Amino acid sequence: MKQGPKVVVIGAGSYFFGKPVIYNMVHSPILNSGTLALVDTEPAVLETMMKIAERAGTHAGVPLRIIGSTDRREVLEGADFVVLSFSFRNACYRELDTRISRKYGVTMCSGDTIGPGGIFRALRELPEVLRIAQDVRELAPAAWLINFVNPTSVLGIGLMRHAPAVRSFALCDGNHEPYVRLMYLRKLGIIADDSEFTPEVDAKFDLRIAGVNHCTWILECRYDGRDLLPLLLEKTREAARHEYDRAPSPKAKPRLNANYELALMELYGAFPTAASHTKEYVPFFQGYGVTPVTPEPIICFDGYNRADEMAEAWAETEKLATGETPISRLFETGRGDHATDIIESMWGGLGKKFYINSANRGAVANLPDDAFLELRCELDMQGPRPLPAGEMPRGLLGLTHQVLDTHELTVEAAVSCDRKLLLRALATDPIVNNLGDARNIMNELLEAERDHLPAGWSR
Template sequence: MRFAPELKSFALCDSLHMPHVKKRYAVRAGVVTDQESYTPDIDSRFDMRIAGVNHFTWMLKAEFDGENVMPKIAESIREQAATEDTGGDVGAKAIFNNAIAHQLYEAFGYVPVCVSHTKEYVSFYQGHGVLEEIVPPLKIWETEARYDRHEAMWNQVDDFVTRKVPIGQFMEVMGPDHATDIIENMVGNLGQPFYVNSPNRGAVTNMSDDAFLELLCDVDMNGPVPRPVGEMPRGIRGMQEVVLDTHELTAEAVAKCDYGLLRRAMLTDPLVNSIADADAILKELLEHEKEVLPECWR
């Protein structure tokens, strides 16, 4: 199978699957009572636009029959936030996500979509404030639990590779996958849109065409074509550009094997608030990774 050169310039994101995300927010907006009630007619009347750096995405528009339903979505999130510390998943990735989503909505006027990661992009939940906050500081991820989870994943892959588990059971065990859904759509020319990471190409009108963003795209064998979004609001756009600068500087540092650029990338990151700490982190990281790094980094 041969793919167009354009396909080398996009990547999958694991946060948004187009049909599912619209259904979920349609329920929050009160457009439908449940996801099973969501129809193609409802879909055509629900104009929802999401964009941003990977996992730092925001709902920039949500209109049903021309009515702005984003306040209703935000209110649903606020109501759910009232009970999210009374049970359920309280791990670092999930805890207080609704409270954070509503607080960011109140601050910026738009709903963050991938809150479990968006909260890691902003500096408000790092515990550096003087006064007590409504939302407590982020928890450190449960590292050992994630190591165990990843080991189980690799063991599952090995079981399929070694035929310990027949490949015929793959779909039964794993179910549909975002990547395979996109491949099926491309090869079958099914015409379904997907959220993927792609060069902006004018979708967000006030950001550069080469900004690498998570966008709703039509994807076929010729590559992704982002659907129009409109402008990225001020404030949110500034945060997006800082993250993009961090990415660009990191990539340039790697390409040029330039420690000065790597240090600049680290200091550009919105979560870094100490030059001394940044230098110490980079020194320790390069020391631990020296055996697998190119000679120029040693």
């Protein structure tokens, strides 16, 4: 077997990504003879993740080489893959984005992809992503740059438009294969548990998901030729009824999602695969108008809870580094992350299919070839090749165009520091319905976040 790849992770202390990537790099025979380079600008965070990786490698007895640096340029040379998983003061800025937007009548339950929150997160993150891309072009020109930072679609568009010489695509963990297929097979009663998932079952299951990241939809769902969308609608109605048997979650993202799924599926005839996000992509749940909103207007992102959760998770991570928690626990409870599952398949030529965010290239027949979509793809070291997904139905087609227009305008505003383009992006956004409010949100957020925005915004 050939030697494993060199994988550079920028943002090694990621809330979601850090430990799973270590698990996969150590656990996979395809990856564990390679190099894992961990990068984090916080020395204490880097030290913690390095200790976990070293303990995991020793425990498994594998030859994985582990290196680390607070300066990415020290470890980029010779990289085969560069994974972006960084975020600066995530909970703090999302709370700021959502609170100021809510003041002007725009509510976001997540605030990391659409709405003013998604737009301003892109203003903060895209300049750094493009600087990293320039370093990759210089030091590792053959590498694949994989963006795992939200808003993944906006940053992916930014790389496609403004770093075309760098090989790149973008990811989200929402439609992670094979787990997403297993989930829907169980939900629809085709299998009772994962042990029944055989190649024969997989071959009979035609599941077509398409859309813009966090606004993706099941357009086709068939098993052995039978249309299962009516059954999925029935299951969604049942789940929505039972959701009221218990007190709704006080947290914004998971709250009443079966009921939001039902409302969206009955409206569009397709199933939203990420309701916790998609419910903030449409104006219907904002609370505008006269008639009461069903099931209820979405509630604002609870940033203070997010900070507490992240702090609690980091405390558990530190226990793995110090040995207070046995490193064997990582292997007992861990599973691979989306990015390194894909890297394993690409490097090992496994021929697996994954949901990737990249250019459409004809997969959705009634959207442009360069529309940046989340689609099931074949992929190898030459990159992703989207599989046919049919057509986006009317209604969703218009919403998808609007979301893509917002994202494209956001990219151009971010690279130019142009307030006119930024205002146009905000006004194009599907949940902003007042130009004066958009202007006020823009001005207040530019001032509140000036310390972490490019100097061009202060001109």
